[in-house]
Amino acid sequence: MSEVLRIGLVQMRCGEDPERNLTRALEGIEEAAERGAGLVCTQELFRTRYFCQREDARLFDLAEPVPGPTTEALAKLAAARGVSIVGSVFERRDAGVYHNTAVVLDADGALAGIYRKMHIPDDPLYHEKFYFTPGDLGFRAFDTRAGRVGPLICWDQWYPEAARLTALAGARVLLYPTAIGWQFDEGDAVDSAQHDAWETVQRGHAIANGVFVVAVNRVGEEDGIRFWGQSFVADPFGRVLARASSDEEEVLVVECDLAAVERTRRDWPFLRDRRIDAYADLTRRLRD
Numbered sequence: 001m002s003e004v005l006r007i008g009l010v011q012m013r014c015g016e017d018p019e020r021n022l023t024r025a026l027e028g029i030e031e032a033a034e035r036g037a038g039l040v041c042t043q044e045l046f047r048t049r050y051f052c053q054r055e056d057a058r059l060f061d062l063a064e065p066v067p068g069p070t071t072e073a074l075a076k077l078a079a080a081r082g083v084s085i086v087g088s089v090f091e092r093r094d095a096g097v098y099h100n101t102a103v104v105l106d107a108d109g110a111l112a113g114i115y116r117k118m119h120i121p122d123d124p125l126y127h128e129k130f131y132f133t134p135g136d137l138g139f140r141a142f143d144t145r146a147g148r149v150g151p152l153i154c155w156d157q158w159y160p161e162a163a164r165l166t167a168l169a170g171a172r173v174l175l176y177p178t179a180i181g182w183q184f185d186e187g188d189a190v191d192s193a194q195h196d197a198w199e200t201v202q203r204g205h206a207i208a209n210g211v212f213v214v215a216v217n218r219v220g221e222e223d224g225i226r227f228w229g230q231s232f233v234a235d236p237f238g239r240v241l242a243r244a245s246s247d248e249e250e251v252l253v254v255e256c257d258l259a260a261v262e263r264t265r266r267d268w269p270f271l272r273d274r275r276i277d278a279y280a281d282l283t284r285r286l287r288d
Contacts, residue, residue, distance in 0.1 A: 008032025079109030
């Protein structure tokens, strides 16, 4: 049996004007819907340039509530086009408490749920711990007209525990809004190795959990970072079904047969064979 879903990925550059960025993201979602997408995902923090390259308390003014202007714009478009959307928002939860949040809008415009980024990096030009409170909602999956989907965000991509727990929550598609690139001139070999590691670990999540993985990255240079684009979709065998450009804006629409989740898990029953009685030490930082 086949259960085909077309998934749209909106890879874009971000300029200085948040309203213009929002408009262009909405245009990308419109294009994906026009091309038959039933589910569309944006890149991370698409409404602004990647502001975490420096610590500046004035930039908290960029945050907004959920629901708020960005959520409402996405919801309106979701309802108008009958498409489910995973979007990224800099969430103002309360004074002094801000999150890097993914919102899931169903195809009728209803807010299906939110996910708050759990793993927060603190690296040169990625000073996210200054801006984002770690998520407190856990790893989640949400029912949409497009199926049960699990949003995660960028740095979460490196953690097999995040992918596994989201898959165990029932997600058949993991979606990662992303902002990642090169911040140093270390040469083509190092650049290639870093990108390959990023893609490979996510393909591993697809294989280990028998799910589709969708990673949507931004593209272009912003101050000290050269975002490497190359948004992609991997199937439950880890095969890359489509990959976007490394240096151009692009809207991908990728046909995914969600019935492959059932077929793959029957042949490779990794979830069945887990030794859940033997994993208690995973809750410790290190095993002494």
